[in-house]
Amino acid sequence: MVEVQATEGKGLEDGLRAEAGAERRKKIIMKIDLEGTKRWFEGYLQGFELSDPMLEMKHLHSYEVMKLGERLTAALGWDEDRSRVGVAASLLHDIGRFSQYRDFKTYHDGDSIDHGDRGAAVLEAEFPRTLADSEAREAIIEAVRWHNKKELPELDEAVAPFCLLVRDADKLDVFKLVQRCIDEDRVEELLPRHKPGEPLSEVLLEEVERTGKGSYKNAASLLDYLLIQLSWVGDMNFVPSLRLLKQSGVLESIFEHFPMDDARVASLLDRLTAPCRSA
Template sequence: MYSTDKTEKWFDSYVDGFRKDGRLLPLQELKRKHSRRVMALACAIAESLEWNEENDAWFAHAAGLLHDTARFSQCRDFGTFSDRASFDHGDRGAEILDAEFDWEGIADADRKKLLTAVRCHNKIEIPSNMPLSTYRWCALVRDADKIDVYRFIQHSIEKGNISEVLPRHGKAAEISPQLVEEVRERGRGSYENAHSLQDFRLVQLTWALDLNYPVSAVTLREEGVFDKIAEELKGFGIDDVVEALMRKINGM
């Protein structure tokens, strides 16, 4: 049935299965909290967009809460959140949910929509041929996910524990030339070319252009997140790249 309480109970039970001596691994606990924050953000965005068709509230809740389902086994089995070193967590998450989630009372068409939102939340792009009725849920989860990551990374930098959050991305003397070239040519950056904290922040700045709903960009602009990233990237010889991105971001 379309019940947020039932969905939360399933999620809690699934996550509890990864506990050892009653505790999750630190990275798993991080993802548990992240999942709940993304759930709240997805619900807030959907409400602001006045999505009030039947089961819309459940869809926003479930898509946000379940989007990172595969992260828990990824951490247990590989000790990493790197998809390149393990598996595509969007694809695997959809597989896990398809096999293990309680779908009783949920229409098959809605099951497919939710699975597609989970599968596509981490892809470079949402497939352009996707029906609008499914596309909007993919777009919603992607925006909510990005907003929480932006906030979490910014908070970690300000708190001084970013090295614990991104242990592979230490500070560097320069930004990856391959990444800069990629951003110049394509307007986006990939994790493959991000080797330092500054590289990751440049990739994050390009994420802004992939936000789907105006409320998402406005929220982050008002919080000053984009301005803070741009400030961090000064002095690396890529002012033209950053300024070009900021002009697009401020025009959204």
């Protein structure tokens, strides 16, 4: 068993511990039909109005996360079978979002359902068993279930790396997605609860200073959301993930929104992003 608790400064340690059992995991054969999985995913989505910009955005996001999963598994040196499973889990990670938006017209889990749990339920009920063996199927379902959770439980070492991979790949694309929406003046469409132009929440600021993480319940402004995003840096699990984030330049774009002349804020942001600078 591998303990993968997502606490401040623990992300890389979790990733290293998840990789430490690589030799043992080589004995666990995972098989998946990746191309068949892509076709099934597209077939599943035919039941939704993909012409809706909010659903189209999640459709595109799914493939961007899949591409990041491909890059990360290659950088991590995963074998071909495990890489296919990781890529499939990355593609399917947000499958619960489509029925969430159809049923509730929101992507805010607090006002609807936990989209990771919904996604796992969708896969358990509908993902064909002919496309993946039982080990690959379990790894994908658990990666989808846990990709959005603030804290992770103790996970089986055969499943843990896939959970960590998907969490990293998802965060990397969400960083870019939010900045793109800001640049295109569409951020209120994506984040209707987080108002541009409003100051940082003192409650959230104190929480992040104390714990290294922030709760969405304490976030009301765009700055609050961006602060929570910066807290994700310490939750990255693999060095290649940090390197991709560093190369993207997105952190510098986020910094532009903050009052960097405020010593308290500048010090906190420096601490939150330190793992990326050292990658």
